[in-house]
Amino acid sequence: MSVPTLFGLIAFVGVPFGYAVVLSFYNVRLGSPRPPEFFGLEQYRRLFTDPDLSEPFLRSLLNNLTFAAAVVPLQTGIALALAVLLNRRLKGIGFFRSLFFLPVIFPMALVAVIWRLILARSEQGMLNTVLSYVTFDHWTAYDWLGSAETAMASVVVLSVWQGVGFQMVILLAGLQQIPEELYEAAKIDRAGRWQQFRHVTLPGIRGTLVFVALLTSVLAFRVFDQVYILIRGGGGLDEEATRTVMYEAVTTAFDQGNIGMASAITVVFFVIVVALTLLQRHVVRTESEPG
Template identity: 80%
Template sequence: MKTLEPAHSAPPRREKAPPATPEKRSKATRRNRDRWHGLLMSAPGVGGLIAFVGIPFCYAVVLSFYNVRLGSPAEPSFFGLEHYRRLFTDPDLSGPFLRALLNNLTFAAVVVPVQTGLALALAILLNRKLKAIGLFRSFFFMPVVFPMALVAVIWRLILARGEEGMLNSALNAVSFGNWGAFDWLGDATTAMASIIVLSIWQGVGFQMVILLAGLQQIPGELYEAARLDRASRWQQFRHVTLPGIRGTLVFVALLTSVLSFRVFDQVYILVRGGGLDEDATRTVMYQAVTTAFDQNNIGQASAVTVVFFLIVVALTIIQRRVVRPDNED
């Protein structure tokens, strides 16, 4: 007697997807076109970053593993991690580097909150419909247009020691001749404060314009509703203004942080020509440049820049995580 084998069940048939409607095809085509347009428009900027930032940084990483002397007839020799070891163990190198890093952190810790807060105050002050308001906005933005070399020269005249300095002359006149000839740039206690004031004066206008653009994007109906609810100025600022520009404020804080770690021009100019105290205002970028071109040690300077780059990236990521806007994942 033959046994009947169970029949194998046929695999389920896959249902065909419904054909795309013309509307869906149009949306997909539009998305592809926008994606290609975005890539084409960003190509010059990305190419510039690769050519002027990416490639030089990769070359600096390579140089940090070699003993390269500027102007030396000897061929570069492989040094391994020796430059990095000396940077943290050699007292002649680690001392100035750590002091420069501490100066950078001090500069950023003061400039970022003060400059961001001052820029926000100026943006709120200039976000009004008044006659000639454009003139006032241009006046506050004007220092940003000035090159840092010119700004450093102007502040050198203001903070010069003796009665030649404009600040000392003004204080001497106000105090009826009782003010001494203080050396604002040469004294270690006020040298970094002088650089901070100079930098805030020069850069606050740029952050002000960004925050002003953010303020103008807040709908006026929100302020009208707040006034109908009898909200005070402080309550309007806290519950309408700040939430409305939170993303812009985060961007400004991050941008100011990156720029504050890049401080170099004003320090270099004032140290070389203005009598600025070098140890009190030495920054990591200043340390790298002087190591490369004064000591002719390109390999050690490259190691300094690589370590500093990693430190700045780590701090930026931490700051980005802490102050992430609510509308981001």
């Protein structure tokens, strides 16, 4: 039963990544008639020693870490709150579950365009219009995407809004697996709502919560679509404050035509993400073990 999935992973993930590892040892130029030239570890050396390459790479890596540090706890926390709120047997609850899940099915390109209209720097931007209305026209139109102070925060809000429904559904499934008898026993012991949440709900979904946090971390490090669309699609997004490693790799490959360097960036980033994921998993497992 797992053969089709394994075949897909090998064909569409393993083989391309292996090819990227091979290309990182060569000087490959997109569209160049010259054959690939073996460089050995030169691409990796330049990536960490050449200021023209290392500074943009380290800046994008810092942006990636900042994005992940904001998105993972925020999105997981909101998803948990929504799952608890929607884990009720009420009439029409299915409608509200679908409503919160709806942004997940939207393509990221569409989501980025919608939020570009909301956060537009002009007075016609939806957010600026609302703030101007509630302040009786005393609000000065602010460039949410173009300002270095709010550009990354705007991408974080956009990403959380689009992805929180997916984590909510996973956590909701975990909540529905908790036996109702545990809550009834807690009520008999006169446990309040917070005590039930702390001593029944959280232990009951600990494994699911860890999975969601790890999954959100991996997805956060892969952020690319919204950044690329807002920068290249006329959204006015501050490129320096929001460019990520995936954005750096894509622009290096297709704007500069340097496939070898782009492959080296991808390989280094893969190693960093795997190391951080394993470290996070170890820390979470250690904290979840009974003392």
